[in-house]
Amino acid sequence: MTAAGLASLLDDRIRVARGFVAPARAAALMATLLRETPWLAVRYENGGRPRELPRLTVNYGERSYDYSGLVFTPLPWTPLLTELRALAEATAETRFNALIVQLYRDGEDGVNWHADDSPGVGRDPIIASLSFGATRQFLVRARGASEPCLTLALAAGDLLIMRGDLQHTHQHKVPREPGVTGPRINLTFRTLAGPAPQPEVAHASRVVRWPDEEG
Numbered sequence: 001m002t003a004a005g006l007a008s009l010l011d012d013r014i015r016v017a018r019g020f021v022a023p024a025r026a027a028a029l030m031a032t033l034l035r036e037t038p039w040l041a042v043r044y045e046n047g048g049r050p051r052e053l054p055r056l057t058v059n060y061g062e063r064s065y066d067y068s069g070l071v072f073t074p075l076p077w078t079p080l081l082t083e084l085r086a087l088a089e090a091t092a093e094t095r096f097n098a099l100i101v102q103l104y105r106d107g108e109d110g111v112n113w114h115a116d117d118s119p120g121v122g123r124d125p126i127i128a129s130l131s132f133g134a135t136r137q138f139l140v141r142a143r144g145a146s147e148p149c150l151t152l153a154l155a156a157g158d159l160l161i162m163r164g165d166l167q168h169t170h171q172h173k174v175p176r177e178p179g180v181t182g183p184r185i186n187l188t189f190r191t192l193a194g195p196a197p198q199p200e201v202a203h204a205s206r207v208v209r210w211p212d213e214e215g
């Protein structure tokens, strides 16, 4: 543990602060974010077949983010997200200008192996991730390996920081966990610089209400 209560992993390129947001506040934030975020179901075509990302996602900040080959216009910061950004910045000791908010509706949602290495984040990005709601597994593997070298259960209020050359040496994943019935929200703060991404690629994403008012 460092002075700030951060557990250090993989040569200090992953740091985890358990309970960074206290439980009552984390629960209140989960409810507010669920209710107030204009969730987007990201739809795209793959080999002519319509696909949808297995999670809902929204971008905030000053710059478009290139995600799964699609470019999305970000929404402006809200007072709440600005406040959370300041907390993340203080611990990560950097400034962030972009945020991806993702909703894993239940254990059927997840994100497959990837690295956060889109050109806009620069060479060795510092990325801060805040989790709320259901606890989910976060796996890390070395590039070229099939098995994870690190498995973290990210719970409500946990802060995870990735930095150094981790995105070049490793990939990460939030696997499907069919036993999980509750939703999870994850916020990843990033710093985007350099040339703006290409013009928007055609996609059929749409804002969805979740949970559905009816259900």
Ligand SMILES: O=C(O)CCC(=O)C(=O)O
Pocket: 100, 102, 111, 116, 129, 138, 154, 172, 173, 174, 186, 188
């Ligand atoms: O949900 C998480 O903990 C990770 C999300 C992630 O890897 C990403 O947004 O790039």
Ligand SMILES: [Fe+2]
Pocket: 114, 115, 116, 172
């Ligand atoms: Fe990621």
